[in-house]
Amino acid sequence: MCANKLTMPIPEYLSEILESVRANTAGEVANYIPELKKADPNPLAIAICTVDGRIYSAGDDEVEFTMQSISKPFAYALALQECGADQVFDTVAVEPSGEAFNELSLDGSNRPMNPMINAGAIAINQLINGSDSSVEDRVEKIRKYFSELAGRELMIDRRLTESELVGADRNLSIAHMLRNYGVIDDDAHDAVLSYTLQCAIKITVRDLAVMTATLAAGGVQPITGKKLIDTKVCRLTLSVMASAGMYNEAGQWLSTVGIPAKSGVAGGLIGILPGQLGISTFSPRLNAQGNSVRGVEIFKTLSDDMGLHLMSTEPVAVHAVRTITEKDGVTTIRLQGAMNFSAGENFLHEIQQHQFEGEMVVLDLSRVITLHPMAMRMIKEGLKRIRDAGFKVAIVDPDNVLPNFTFSDGTLCAQLASERDL
């Protein structure tokens, strides 16, 4: 039997979901931008990308549309990357605003409440490439960065931008108020132009799924394998999406869908399951809150069907200790997977339960994917206690997941090239 005959049922499942919402024609396409108003309201698409880079999609997955507010979290990540968290936090707060997407919400320090509302997003855009950057240089930097995240060259819809700028009074009002409070320095019209061009970058649901999966994967673009975002930046970006991504429905979204998300008025919607998946949908009709009607419906279904809720309390299966075997007086403990605190606790618990015999204990780390410093400390401490109990100990670490082999008392642990080296 050849592999390609075993077709994946996931795209079929995604198609089923699309069909289940296709009849819902409630809502209206965004009407405050003339060009958006002309948009075909019917396209419907979904895409999922795993952190391993496998993409599944269904529907109109090759139709391009503009990112609009979906650009906000990615620009936020870029600003954090360029300027560091301190400067970004000094400029824009991270509290839920409880307000609609384009209100002017400043906190007591005259900072925009968060980077997911327009006031915050315009301020974030201005941080990128330095406040003295030309509009074109800044936008080009953003376009290139987004292109790297998507894994292909993205284009800007400049006709839409022109259309948007005609009715950009809200954003101009916000930009002038930001200037007034010294949050931004640039000319207000340039600031709005710069932000509007960022919003007009065109993508498909497949692009968005990959970009979003990059955030889910701690910044590693899952197709190209390039590390594009720091892990901490990913965490901060997801946090603000979770608390403020869905405008004044943040709490309800967290209760019912339970994943960090962001929507755009062109009809896009993205959601992230950290460490697992990036998801995106496209359907241009919007509800009163400015979110895609069918997109929201799909996300609710996905969350229920697929158990994606972040607050899901399904016990995370911790199989840190793959096996403990004994042969010829050598006990081999094989660890596997991503070693975090819970994995470390699992390891310590397992060795505490185990009746060690013979003279030597070998810890095989060759199947460990990532090793959190806390878990590393726990593993070393456990191994040291085995040693202190009278056993010889050694480590097999072919991929160098362990930065050094020094125990907490300064002594060194022996290494083996492989288990077979014994």
Next chain:
Amino acid sequence: MCANKLTMPIPEYLSEILESVRANTAGEVANYIPELKKADPNPLAIAICTVDGRIYSAGDDEVEFTMQSISKPFAYALALQECGADQVFDTVAVEPSGEAFNELSLDGSNRPMNPMINAGAIAINQLINGSDSSVEDRVEKIRKYFSELAGRELMIDRRLTESELVGADRNLSIAHMLRNYGVIDDDAHDAVLSYTLQCAIKITVRDLAVMTATLAAGGVQPITGKKLIDTKVCRLTLSVMASAGMYNEAGQWLSTVGIPAKSGVAGGLIGILPGQLGISTFSPRLNAQGNSVRGVEIFKTLSDDMGLHLMSTEPVAVHAVRTITEKDGVTTIRLQGAMNFSAGENFLHEIQQHQFEGEMVVLDLSRVITLHPMAMRMIKEGLKRIRDAGFKVAIVDPDNVLPNFTFSDGTLCAQLASERDL
């Protein structure tokens, strides 16, 4: 070597953390309740409980203190359990209030903004045991429920209650306003008495760690193994803790600490890592926001050290497929752990890559802990496709994690008692 010689380093680590914050004597004990004002400001304690029921603690872990606002999420869970989500949502919303803990925040429908502020908590308290319950019956129900969650009989500090009631003007103001808007029916003084008694239930950090771990474990009390809370109720409770648990610092807490949490003015603080851990600390001095100063510091350290941030994008190690082995024409696929969507996707991906040979394929589910419906569907679909490709298929499911053996086309899959039955 005997197991009890291998002492666990975790309590030592917890002690270290306590020592690292002990010198911080900033903040003041709550001063608005005379009895709380008299509290010793010095105790310092921490406890962690895994979903498997292993408890680690350090410091003054046997000192009792009152739950205060920490009772809110557990009472919310009890109300959801008793009345269902619909009635609870009709009474109290789930949006962040952006306000201090005792403000009167009603939304456009005159519902308190969320159950973590006093207005919401008083309304939630009134839902428990029916609105026509006597105060004593309601409070006894809550006390018993909390006792079951803690795994021991908890007591109410009635002297503190009396002290609190003397200065309960804010809560009385809130209760009268709730009555005015028809949110509660009971006498305002009874409502405040009932809520105040709920707040005065006495616990230790170890109790709190176990109670919190019950939420983390999807409602299964990890020590007694009793299923006390529905999975969905856990999810809703954690969601509202994440979005509104830390008052007007919700967004900042989510960015920097990143776990659902709740604090109480007696100095307690709890945090939850869904599916993994319940954590609690105790230190009575409070910051301006009414949160334990050293508690917040500990949680920040823990989150950094232990990698507990919910938005952590460390790839979740998915080892759904433990092994695929072939022997005598029979290919055995062994699944393990909690099977969610990602695990299902991992299974489908693995069988697509695999070159099946021989005549029969056996799927061994004996190491599967939980099986999400979506994963079940994916597993069945994958197995059916192997069958459709010409193999005989059979399932080993000794723990009946699979509710039925019917494929999507109505045909039945064969079962084996164990792999050895072949």
Next chain:
Amino acid sequence: MCANKLTMPIPEYLSEILESVRANTAGEVANYIPELKKADPNPLAIAICTVDGRIYSAGDDEVEFTMQSISKPFAYALALQECGADQVFDTVAVEPSGEAFNELSLDGSNRPMNPMINAGAIAINQLINGSDSSVEDRVEKIRKYFSELAGRELMIDRRLTESELVGADRNLSIAHMLRNYGVIDDDAHDAVLSYTLQCAIKITVRDLAVMTATLAAGGVQPITGKKLIDTKVCRLTLSVMASAGMYNEAGQWLSTVGIPAKSGVAGGLIGILPGQLGISTFSPRLNAQGNSVRGVEIFKTLSDDMGLHLMSTEPVAVHAVRTITEKDGVTTIRLQGAMNFSAGENFLHEIQQHQFEGEMVVLDLSRVITLHPMAMRMIKEGLKRIRDAGFKVAIVDPDNVLPNFTFSDGTLCAQLASERDL
């Protein structure tokens, strides 16, 4: 022809006005108090009282109803009278709240925004008779004071009070919050009882017209002639009625009706033309803002018809100088009316224009009603300049409106018992 045959057309005019609005049955009687809900919605009455004590009325002018919020300005006047402006301002601010009548509006110093909202009115009530007064003593003091203002013994509707107290959750909520912020010290229930009894004092439109005319007349009860309120207290009371008396329609009321006013939920409405009139209406059906529908309509008509608008720019006829006559070398200047700055300016202007002849100038003050200190200074200065120009001067002041006869240079002006004394 005998005087009593010349009937006054004013009551006829008032009757006409009542008929013009009688068909308007829009609105509902207040429904939040069971007893008020039972009220007959049909009565319709109006009364006007001049500062000289002439009362005109029409319609159901003998029907009693409760004062409700109309008690607020009179209680405010009593508190100002008892405690002085400083203590009252420390307790309650005077800014418009822009909110409905029973909201809890505290300013940055935790003071109620103004004494016309319930929070402010409850705080004001507590100031009366000292904060340690019993409820009965305080209410009796208020009842007696209001009775003196009305010129007859007023009674309290205690059955209504009981009915109100049953549903007094809003006021209890407010009272507890005031206690919480230290604005009031008394038990919250006592505070609400005390305020509710104040609101339940029963009056007719004729009573209200007299009470209101007392405020209009600078505190002199126009029937009994007793000075019951300081002039400054009247001014402060009218000011706060003008800026905050009509809830969230303060600005619109000032533009369209233009007189200080206050309404009560039992259907009463009072308005004041300072120095001229007190007006009151009664019609129990209320609009959405809680103001009497027909009452508001009547006031709009009255304001237009009668030219009562405070911002009316009709030139105030200043005939301060009644006549200047010359006989036998003596020029007599006769002043009349209330001498304010404008009157003083008129006097100075007239004497500047006049060609004085002869040797002596007599200033006759016998027709002067009141003499403002500024006008007094201007008159003396004018007279002194006449003297300095070479004339003998003397004053006729039979009613002693001038406290002394010393010029600004210390010299004394001669007095005459009457003009005839020359």
Next chain:
Amino acid sequence: MCANKLTMPIPEYLSEILESVRANTAGEVANYIPELKKADPNPLAIAICTVDGRIYSAGDDEVEFTMQSISKPFAYALALQECGADQVFDTVAVEPSGEAFNELSLDGSNRPMNPMINAGAIAINQLINGSDSSVEDRVEKIRKYFSELAGRELMIDRRLTESELVGADRNLSIAHMLRNYGVIDDDAHDAVLSYTLQCAIKITVRDLAVMTATLAAGGVQPITGKKLIDTKVCRLTLSVMASAGMYNEAGQWLSTVGIPAKSGVAGGLIGILPGQLGISTFSPRLNAQGNSVRGVEIFKTLSDDMGLHLMSTEPVAVHAVRTITEKDGVTTIRLQGAMNFSAGENFLHEIQQHQFEGEMVVLDLSRVITLHPMAMRMIKEGLKRIRDAGFKVAIVDPDNVLPNFTFSDGTLCAQLASERDL
């Protein structure tokens, strides 16, 4: 004795007031406009103008400064004059905003809260000369209108305008938001330019006193005698100054000073005593609320000293009936002054008290200045009742203050050219 020797003591009094506040150098000149920042902080001036056109001034009464926000009430009057109250009310509300002078305050209908905040003032400016007017045409219209009010050709400080436009981000923010809500149609930059030019019109305190006196005089410029503003427009303008002229101190200002007022950041301050006076002061140092420090102090002193408080309850002296004399069977009733409702009531009361004898009654209106329709009705009705009691009646009305001589029953009253005609 010649008239010019009797110098007026009023300017001396004004000088005294200036000296009493001169030492107060608290506050700072406006610093948000570079050109204003350079202003000399020391000038100090005051002017008063009566509705009869007599001007008194002291201090630096010839120093020119820009109107700034003082232009708001006059532009409001012009817009009301041009567009009518309905269109103006549809565009801008009249409720106190409780906010600082340059906040963006829109009500539930997206109307600026009132015309005294910048949002309202920019919207009002746009109504003048039609929304399709060029900036220059609109500003020229305003400049000419203001010049007519002042009685001399006023100029615009265009250098200051340029300086203001550089830092006009707040106003630009407001203008864009107004455009966004459809409150204004014009280009935002043009709207701000137009408003800024209006603010930059240069005046002295004497100009302001005359302009303000025009409002006080019901729209008649007191020097030129031209009727420039409708009486109703004056009333609406004064109303909004009273309720919203002093920013977030409206209530306190009404309590303590008690006259409609408006301040400008260049240091000007105007106040109006309807029907009597216009007052203006100039002193550039501002308090935290943006009001002239010494200006506020002067107004408080003036209000106390001169008894200007609108809520002053000094009985308005009503001497409507100058004399009633009888000679040769003819009783002559001589009325005088401005006949309003109170005057009418006084007339009716007097004739009711009078014992008429003889055969004829003559009513002499030759000393009546203005005759309110209500008073007219009362006078006619009184006269008709005298006639109905059996007397012949006639009217002397040389100035035609009575538009017709028809009684309420359709009969005609006789007229005499003068009393002497009998």
